[in-house]
Amino acid sequence: MAAKPTFSQEISNLLYASHGNPLKTCIQCGTCSGTCPVAEFMDQTPRRLIGMINADLKEDVLKCNTYWFCASCFHCTVRCPAGIDIADAMYAVKRYSIWHKTYSEDLVGPTFSETFVKTIARSGRSYEPILAPTYMFSMGIKEVLQEAYMATQMMLKGRMPVLPAKIKRLDNFKEMIRRIIPVGGAE
Amino acid sequence: MKKFAYFPGCSLDKIALSYNHSSVDTAKLLGVELQELDDWNCCGATTYFHVDQLLAYTLVARNLAQAEKAGLDLVAPCSACYKNAYFTNKYIKEDPDLAEHINFALEGDDLQFNGKINVHHIIEIFVNEVGVEEIKAKVTNPLEGLKVAPYYGCQIVRPRKDGENLENPHFFEELVEAMGAEAVDFPYRLRCCGGSLIMTSRHAALDMVRKLLQNAVDSGADVIATACPLCQVNLECYQLQVNDEFGTTFKMPVMYFTQLLGLSLGLSKKKLGIGSELVSAVPVLK
Ligand code: SF4
Ligand code: SF4
Numbered sequence: 219m220a221a222k223p224t225f226s227q228e229i230s231n232l233l234y235a236s237h238g239n240p241l242k243t244c245i246q247c248g249t250c251s252g253t254c255p256v257a258e259f260m261d262q263t264p265r266r267l268i269g270m271i272n273a274d275l276k277e278d279v280l281k282c283n284t285y286w287f288c289a290s291c292f293h294c295t296v297r298c299p300a301g302i303d304i305a306d307a308m309y310a311v312k313r314y315s316i317w318h319k320t321y322s323e324d325l326v327g328p329t330f331s332e333t334f335v336k337t338i339a340r341s342g343r344s345y346e347p348i349l350a351p352t353y354m355f356s357m358g359i360k361e362v363l364q365e366a367y368m369a370t371q372m373m374l375k376g377r378m379p380v381l382p383a384k385i386k387r388l389d390n391f392k393e394m395i396r397r398i399i400p401v402g403g404a405e
Numbered sequence: 406m407k408k409f410a411y412f413p414g415c416s417l418d419k420i421a422l423s424y425n426h427s428s429v430d431t432a433k434l435l436g437v438e439l440q441e442l443d444d445w446n447c448c449g450a451t452t453y454f455h456v457d458q459l460l461a462y463t464l465v466a467r468n469l470a471q472a473e474k475a476g477l478d479l480v481a482p483c484s485a486c487y488k489n490a491y492f493t494n495k496y497i498k499e500d501p502d503l504a505e506h507i508n509f510a511l512e513g514d515d516l517q518f519n520g521k522i523n524v525h526h527i528i529e530i531f532v533n534e535v536g537v538e539e540i541k542a543k544v545t546n547p548l549e550g551l552k553v554a555p556y557y558g559c560q561i562v563r564p565r566k567d568g569e570n571l572e573n574p575h576f577f578e579e580l581v582e583a584m585g586a587e588a589v590d591f592p593y594r595l596r597c598c599g600g601s602l603i604m605t606s607r608h609a610a611l612d613m614v615r616k617l618l619q620n621a622v623d624s625g626a627d628v629i630a631t632a633c634p635l636c637q638v639n640l641e642c643y644q645l646q647v648n649d650e651f652g653t654t655f656k657m658p659v660m661y662f663t664q665l666l667g668l669s670l671g672l673s674k675k676k677l678g679i680g681s682e683l684v685s686a687v688p689v690l691k
Contacts, residue, residue: 396513
């Protein structure tokens with residue numbers, strides 16, 4: 219019987235084959251951390267995260283906020299001298315943590331992503347007001363008021379949708395989704 | 406007239422309506438027809454890839470398949486939509502296994518995708534299909550004296566597609582100059598606006614927006630030009646929040662490049678949706 223894959227192998231398996239070089243080729247140069255516009259808000263820098271994955275520090279990786287704070291800007295990816303697609307590695311860890319439900323509870327990212335996915339599976343389009351409640355709870359009263367103020371201004375200027383849009387061939391669309399994930403989020 | 410399948414995407418349906426109208430009208434004046442894709446679906450933005458990669462590719466492929474059916478290349482005005490469409494198209498072409506999985510799903514909607522089309526961002530249509538010289542020749546109302554900060558953001562240049570200049574692109578500046586405006590030297594033009602972090606990591610995203618706005622002010626810009634609805638909303642609509650959070654007093658208009666281009670070609674402000682901003686652009690426009 220094959221040995222159970224290590225954490226670093228599991229993450230590697232989640233990287234789509236044509237994207238970049240294996241994470242193991244990281245030389246810990248720190249170009250990614252120096253480039254990253256969000257690094258100052260991350261518990262661990264991108265360089266450290268790659269190092270931690272390679273060292274199989276599964277728990278430490280999953281409990282940090284780094285991958286949920288990645289904005290997918292791909293600046294690190296295009297600069298990495300080892301040709302690693304760091305942004306894609308961040309996606310891989312996000313997927314891993316959603317599937318295993320291992321993210322820390324005070325993060326909004328995972329809930330937001332799941333709500334977003336369900337909205338599309340139901341209607342074929344995304345719709346901002348349904349997404350709002352998923353992140354509202356993370357805000358203080360000041361932010362909620364700001365958000366409501368902005369939404370009102372946008373509505374007055376005709377920039378906020380009143381009703382969600384739906385695609386026309388919705389049944390076919392749901393069938394398409396079921397063919398990919400049989401249990402589907404398409405309830 | 407050159408014709409493309411136009412995929413507006415969810416933001417352009419409403420929140421970025423002015424980008425939608427100004428793109429279609431401006432392209433038409435320059436001899437390009439943008440024909441809206443039939444019954445398009447959300448491409449998953451950056452978010453769907455957090456959850457399931459194969460499903461994310463399938464969502465995008467449904468739009469690609471419909472463009473292919475119409476025999477047209479796909480054009481997206483949103484940078485995130487563009488990146489998704491570009492790479493899904495590329496991977497399906499390169500990977501028969503992925504293509505097979507996706508086509509099995511697409512059959513559920515009587516569609517099929519054979520990888521016969523190309524994908525473009527709308528700014529490429531103006532820069533490459535129409536051409537900067539051609540635009541210059543058609544400008545009737547040059548935007549003289551207007552100082553514009555051309556903001557590329559991320560995904561029209563990253564990740565790498567083929568051979569493009571990633572660290573020092575010029576096409577946006579050239580386009581701005583073709584309109585008769587001045588493209589200011591804007592050092593943060595390639596820096597991320599925070600994208601969807603504005604929803605999930607508010608403080609970090611507001612700080613990213615603050616730095617960009619400050620850099621635009623320091624560059625002497627009257628207005629920031631964008632080519633993406635997410636960048637536009639982050640930089641403009643969240644400016645009030647930035648001012649609240651950091652005690653700043655930014656009042657920097659953020660316009661779609663197609664609105665500026667439309668003005669230079671003589672289209673009316675109303676037609677270009679100018680006036681629906683939260684930070685008014687009118688004071689800086691003659
Ligand atoms: S830039 Fe690449 S090689 Fe350098 S630390 Fe980051 S991932 Fe490793
Ligand atoms: S892709 Fe993510 S990790 Fe890389 S520079 Fe951008 S925000 Fe940082």
